[in-house]
Amino acid sequence: xxxxxxxxxxxxTVETFDYNYMRDGRKxxxxxxxxxxxxxxxxxxxxxxxxxxxxxxAGKSMGGRVGCHLSLEExxxxxxxxxxxxxxxxxxxxxxxxxxxALTTPILFVQGTRDSLCPLDLLERVRSExxxxxxxxxxxxxxxxxxxxxxxxxASGQTQEDIDQQIFRxxxxxxxxxxxxxx
Numbered sequence: 001x002x003x004x005x006x007x008x009x010x011x012x013t014v015e016t017f018d019y020n021y022m023r024d025g026r027k028x029x030x031x032x033x034x035x036x037x038x039x040x041x042x043x044x045x046x047x048x049x050x051x052x053x054x055x056x057x058a059g060k061s062m063g064g065r066v067g068c069h070l071s072l073e074e075x076x077x078x079x080x081x082x083x084x085x086x087x088x089x090x091x092x093x094x095x096x097x098x099x100x101x102a103l104t105t106p107i108l109f110v111q112g113t114r115d116s117l118c119p120l121d122l123l124e125r126v127r128s129e130x131x132x133x134x135x136x137x138x139x140x141x142x143x144x145x146x147x148x149x150x151x152x153x154x155a156s157g158q159t160q161e162d163i164d165q166q167i168f169r170x171x172x173x174x175x176x177x178x179x180x181x182x183x
Contacts, residue, residue: 004082007168008058011175013050017042035066036073043074054078056175061085061117061144065096071105077178079107080171083144086118086126095122103132108174110167112142137170139163 005014019038021030029035039057047055054077057067064081071079088094100107109127111118120138127134141152148163 003164004058004060007164008171010168011172012056013046013052014058015042015046015049029062032066032069035062036069039063039066039070040074043070043076054179056080056178058082058171065099068099068103068105068107072099072102076105078174079103079105080110080174081107082110082167083112083115083146084109084118084123085144086123087116090116092119092122095126097126100126100130100132100134103130103134106133106135106174106178108135108137108171110137110139110146110170112139112144112146112148114141115144117144135174137167139167 002016005016008014017038019030019035021028030038043055043057046052055075056078057071057076058064058080059067060082062085064079064084067079068081070076086096088096107130109118109123111120111123113120123136127136139146139148140156141148142163146163146167147160148158153159153163
């Protein structure tokens with residue numbers, strides 16, 4: 001997320017944090033309630049520090065998923081999920097879709113077309129059943145980390161930087177669409 005922190009700073013103030021298990025060097029994530037509590041604490045501290053006019057939660061993989069859970073409890077204007085982990089451990093029968101169906105907060109999914117944790121056919125089905133306004137930016141050939149293979153980049157004449165810039169523009173457009181001009 002440090003790479004994205006720098007990029008997204010062009011849109012507004014960006015605050016990052018690590019979950020406790022990451023800081024402690026553990027591989028196994030904390031329980032969902034602990035993750036949500038840590039996310040809530042970071043959000044509260046950021047709001048105290050910056051007093052933002054609007055708040056967008058952005059996260060990579062689990063961070064995006066936990067941001068979705070937090071948006072059910074906290075007033076935020078939008079959520080950006082960079083590689084949403086729809087299928088637990090890549091198992092198509094273990095969907096993490098209940099939180100998405102409960103959302104009312106606008107959400108942008110940024111998904112790689114080769115992401116085994118979020119098959120696009122399953123995501124499309126879930127998106128069609130969601131109440132929240134939801135948007136999708138596809139990264140052609142991208143994996144769960146939104147990285148395209150070198151052979152695809154060479155064939156398309158693009159670089160990973162080009163793809164990252166496209167992702168940035170999609171996020172900027174999403175955020176712009178959430179900002180209501182003052183009368």
